[in-house]
Amino acid sequence: MSKPLKQIHLAAHFPGVNNTTVWSDPAAGSHIEFSSFAHFARTAERAKFDFLFLAEGLRLREQGGQIYDLDVVGRPDTFTVLAALAAVTDRLGLTGTINSTFNEPYEVARQFASLDHLSGGRSAWNVVTSWDAFTGENFRRGGFLPQEERYSRAKEFLATAHELFDSWHGDEILADQATGTFLRDARAGAFVHRGQHFDIHGRFNVPRSPQGRPVVFQAGDSEQGREFAASSADAIFSRYSTLKEGQAFYTDVKSRLAAYGRRPDQLLILPAATFVLGDTDQEAAELAREVRRQQVSGATAIKHLEFVWNRDLSAYDPEGPLPDVDPVVAEEHISRGRAQVRMYRDPVAIAREWRQLAEANKWSIRDLVIHTGNRQTFIGSPATVARTINDFVQADASDGFILVPHITPGGLDPFADKVVPLLQEQGVFRADYEGTTLRDHLGLAHPDEARAAERAAS
């Protein structure tokens, strides 16, 4: 029992375009206006969180050939919001999801290096992949990428971006007004990359940024995704928020690091988590039930069932029994542009299981979706939630959490005000920032130090 307590990492995800967000709540504000983002970021910084996280969308979701209209629809541009948030915060890390399929390394590297300069070393990149023609219809390059190539492109994209970041070493700008030497080295920023997906060369035009490279996050969960993260990421944004699943994932991913010459503490595992707080555990449980009913309207329940059944179920009564027809198994899916579709790998088996569950519990369609959908991760009084989070982290089910409140933008406030002080009292969460960069908050070495350490060790 002499093992020191792990320090918890906490981050905040601005709620996005899914039914986690309860937009109909009178307390729900704009998900577009900058004041919402500023409020959310200031709360996260007041609570000494490591970073704020923004997801990305590149095509509005559709179902049954129509734009999905039941959840929040639309969001601002990730880079632009993060740069503006750098003006209203001082320490908070700024993490953005940027797709490696519908972008080019030179431009994305410029944007992240610029964001790192403009925020004083607080930028992070959640690298995601996409391949579908549906999203590709908004882009010059179209939807061209075979699914099996998406990780190879993502890996090469990230490696190429790192070559661009590293093309400046940090000591090139002399700016000596007396002698007239601006650059020490005429070839600053020179790079050549010849690979399977990118064949580019020239000179990168953003000097080395405060963090050297932005922090890299990865979110995929497949075998390939786990390897990609183990080889190249600083943190994983995972989705396992139960203790057993979390521990299994944690052990699996951390064990993969050695093969890449990395230590277990060089990759943080941070699941997304939701929460409902009440003065007592019982009050929180009641509130959580209410939130679930707001999240899953009858119409939402039918649409959710359509993800699995892959057919039009609009004739069914959400308060009635589940459809007795089986799901349609086909390449074409009724729902486009959403990740959930891929989570149901054997829809016929799931339908059978759900029908049995509903019959056994006398659940309607809506009840079924309320019970099987994403429920709140942490429900309870502030003391219960603080204890649960700490237990989870100390038991190596994660290194912390990325919290997604269900109300925009004030949903994080009660967590900041009531749970964070308890974690601070227990000595498992920082009372104040110790450094200024996101790498400092996450305990990650600056890439130059890491390189120096590697050289010294070899």
Next chain:
Amino acid sequence: MSSTSPAPLHLAVALDGTGWHPASWREPVARPRDLFTAGYWADLITEAERGLLDFVTLEDDLGPQSSRLLAPDERTDQVRGRLDAVLIASRVAPLTRHIGLVPTVVATHTEPFHISKAIATLDHVSGGRAGVRVRTTFRPDEAAHFGRRTIPQIDGFDGPGAQELITELFDEAADYVEVVRRLWDSWEDDAEIRDAATGRFIDRDKLHYIDFEGRFFSVKGPSITPRPPQGQPLVTALAHRTVPYRLVARRADVGYVTPQDADGARAVVAEIRAEQEAAGRADETLHVFGDLVVLLDDSRAEAEARRDRLDTLAGEPYTSDARIFTGTAAELADLLEEFAEGGLTGFRLRPAVAGHDLPRITRDLVPELQRRRRFRDAYEAGTLRGLLGLARPANRYAAA
């Protein structure tokens, strides 16, 4: 003299590194080591706002700056490297309240879908003060940074091969702007309904596929970002000859031109107005701004001496596509009034030394123009379009 008072002038300032003179970074006021910090840009843009200027533009490109027109160089005696202009504009937006923010984007290698949502978001972040300056690039080395297309090396802009390339890249830029503008309109203003009774967050009938199919690319839409506060943020472009004048006439709200004198201004404005009419936009407000590099001091002799000193430091005389003005604020005000008689509605001034000439614009030139009743005494509108007298456009997709 006419009995009606002449129209007020619009003033913008073009920010590029430490200033437009290649030796500007060596001036004591230049702060070259701060170029890659947010504070540097915040200081310049708040200074421009103190002078009540309409907007600032921020230069950008997809490769290092060069003293050669169409190829990189390997000089170490000039500023090299810059930050993404859209991100600088957004970083400074929350620190300012009135001034327009117009970053440069390169249409040649970027995605109109990304730029549309970025500029829409800059408009949301700034409360309706966003614009964009669209440009093309002819540099083969910049194409090699992307690796998706090659661009042939041209020696200048006059040969037949060059003309073909210019026409092609400007046609592509015109399509690019068309896509960006359609995406801004792809959400009607009142598309977000939050109708708790039916559970619908949006009225999907008020979202529109843009279904753009062009020679260079196709884009489906709609945007992921709701229509920006201005409806259409400002679109601007710099133009030196007929092909780019046509882009300005067809697609822009403000064009920057580089006449050397009032007659030159008159000729350029006439050409753009004719193209504007040919494009069927005769009834829309299209500003034509004159671009001038400025060195402002208390006397003309001082300004000229400063230019000589900078040229000596640079090792060669500074030349520019735009006229280079050296003199006092009063002399510059005279020149601007003279140019305005040629039909220009405003000016984009390029400070030779940002740390010196920008405060001269805001503290000397602006009061001089105010005395002449040719410039505002206070910000009179909340949006950039408002400052420029541009109406908020109707949405092209909304049912009349």
